[in-house]
Amino acid sequence: MTTHSEPSDLDILLDSGHEDEIRSFLRLLQRDELIELLQELSTPHRAKIFSYLHPSDLADFLTQLPEVEWNAVLEELDHEALSDLLSELEDPEIQRLLQMIQHQELPAILSDMESDDAADILGELSEQQALAILKQMPDEESDPIEKLLQYPEDSAGGLMQTELIAVPTTYSVSETIEAIRMLAEKDDDLDIYEIFVIDERHRLEGQISLKTLILADPTSTLGGLLDAEHYWVHPELDQEEVADYFQKYDLISLPVVDKGHHLLGRITVDDVVNVIEEEASEDILQLAGANKQDLVYDKILRSVMLRIPWLFTNLGGGLLTGYLMWLYKATLSEILALITFVPVITGMGGNVGTQSSSITVRGFAINRIDLSNFGRYLFKEMRVGALLGVLCGGSLMLIGYLWHGNPMLGVVVGSSLFMAMTLAAITGSLFPAFFTRIKIDPALASGPFVTTINDVTGILIYLTTATIFRQWLLH
């Protein structure tokens, strides 16, 4: 007896070819439901679904899939789909995909891509490989990519794309619309929100939103329609400052010009959204002594190499703290109760210091704090640290007294905690500001320094205070 598998509702839907309904159905699926569905489907139906998926969803699916199954998926994708997929993937997966794609296919795949994405992909390859691929592309496509490759990845030049609409001031609105139409026919995926207006030497004069264009008299010339406010940046500008422009002025795109004000390209807001998230990830992980790369799954050794410097710094700090305790071993062996408060003193100093340094690093990153108003902010953190020190130190004073029955012990541990916490708030704020001042990324540098310094100073304050009051503690 053979069993006939009945066609499921999904099969019927897929075979019906009702694009709208298929899309609606797919959109309503949760991410894991979609992945489960794709894993269960037969190859032809899976290929059909791929064609309806947004490349970003396809990228998600692939990322979740074990590497051995990648080939089966890639075989179902044409050049255009591969090009869209590559644009959506991130570093480690791009590398992995590039290893699987035949390099002779890359010129065709890159030709389908926007110039900034293509440059990002080529940037992942060795210079030699990249040049070999560029040589196989038509000059009109490889030239802009080659130019983009000259800029650092995290600069305005690294973010910009060369695809844009630039027309002379003398054009009329209807001539401009004709120019848009010609470009859109060549590249129908191109997002257009505004057009750039240039003079006869390709220097940027200003920009006009599509809204203005659509509402203007078709015969009027562009010169009179320019947006009152418009911004531009140079290609060397750091991507964080580019993101500031978008955030401050609510931009959708931003032209990039050279020193002579010639239009080089434009940056679009979708890339900036990624920059903001990337920079935040970087800060979060660097504050913990980890690294952006750690968000990648499977590179154990790389993770270890990236984290070990900061752990060794802290190992040294911890040993220095231990050495200080050894110096005071006479006091400690006489009054053994003192050691029970060592974890509190070092731990609390570390916590307050981390709070202050996280706030300072973030404050600088989002321009809430700068060097001109830092004094006011430092004064606030100092008072917060002192007040927290009073509360925690006061509690510890009482606990120290009740636990070991020695009021003087309470006074020593409580006042030490107060001093350690106040000082930690100050160093926690000062170090990031200092590193910002000398142009070192404060998120990268502050973590290890603040923790180590607060451990050392905390224990010094504590043991010195204890030694001074030694005779009362011995009672």
Next chain:
Amino acid sequence: MTTHSEPSDLDILLDSGHEDEIRSFLRLLQRDELIELLQELSTPHRAKIFSYLHPSDLADFLTQLPEVEWNAVLEELDHEALSDLLSELEDPEIQRLLQMIQHQELPAILSDMESDDAADILGELSEQQALAILKQMPDEESDPIEKLLQYPEDSAGGLMQTELIAVPTTYSVSETIEAIRMLAEKDDDLDIYEIFVIDERHRLEGQISLKTLILADPTSTLGGLLDAEHYWVHPELDQEEVADYFQKYDLISLPVVDKGHHLLGRITVDDVVNVIEEEASEDILQLAGANKQDLVYDKILRSVMLRIPWLFTNLGGGLLTGYLMWLYKATLSEILALITFVPVITGMGGNVGTQSSSITVRGFAINRIDLSNFGRYLFKEMRVGALLGVLCGGSLMLIGYLWHGNPMLGVVVGSSLFMAMTLAAITGSLFPAFFTRIKIDPALASGPFVTTINDVTGILIYLTTATIFRQWLLH
């Protein structure tokens, strides 16, 4: 003798009234240069500069200014400028400004604002005050704001604005352009990137980009022009998930619909950019046991109240660690050298744990990790933690031996550090996942737990190991 002050270049420029040149001049100034300039200028010239500044730059200037000087600035601004300014300010400064503005002026100021910004401002006031102001506004303006006020600030409904272009499917392109023109005449600041197409019952059918509209035959109807892919969200959706939509699908705006698919409003990408930054700030500060509110300068007591719960948690953890040391005081007093490694053991466990939890929290936040692939990620972190433990533990083994001349002491401290670090990597990854699972913000909850647990387990491992090997340590 009287001195005549010569008119400066800037005076001449300002008096010339060459708008373009004044804007160019202002744009080239650094932030602090601009602030310095504004502070030096005479009142009439300052007012002139204000009118050329982007409201965001004006907001920056005001934020830097001591509160006593605010009134002098506010007097130079009309309702429209005040409305723009309020839209650009953040929480604490909005509060401060609202206290200075006469509340009878607020209806007029809010009328000039986009609905989402107006709702945000009213959300800062008491319900009573907000209602009183809404009553003084024309119904057509207060109704949409009142509706927006019903949604939580951090939901799709809280982000959306009601200003948009929605036209019936049956409209032709030229009728649509006429509709845009009418709306643009009423509200010339409105950003339009796409139009929404609705059926006769105001249900969303799809959207059309301005680019498509500008290139279409003016007589064709909208039904055939709809974008193939379009997305929508319900107003209850959390703002983080809204941001995911924008990021994933590179959106410029996103319609919000109710359960019956009726169009309620739209969310624009400029608001989403702020959401992404805000959520990142929240994670960074919460991981350190601090709070978003800490980015505000002058609320000492509020900062203290927000940070104290987590510090008390850690105070308890530190005391518990100290108590464990007290339980082992026989071992510790016999072998005093053991105490010199207490800071290293607790510190390093804490560091590795913080690294793992920061990576996990961030991984969940940017969807790099989810509960389905968490196992793979945990296994990676465990191996990284173990390898780091081997390296740091191995070093400490050698140091312990060389310092105190006892090879067994080296073995005890080295192996304890290895175990503590491996375990810290595991707990550091598990806790955020657990909190994500039970729908508690992992950034908020993980910090205190991970640090406390790693301190306690680290010291337990260390002192237990030392007690087991006690007789060899005494040699």
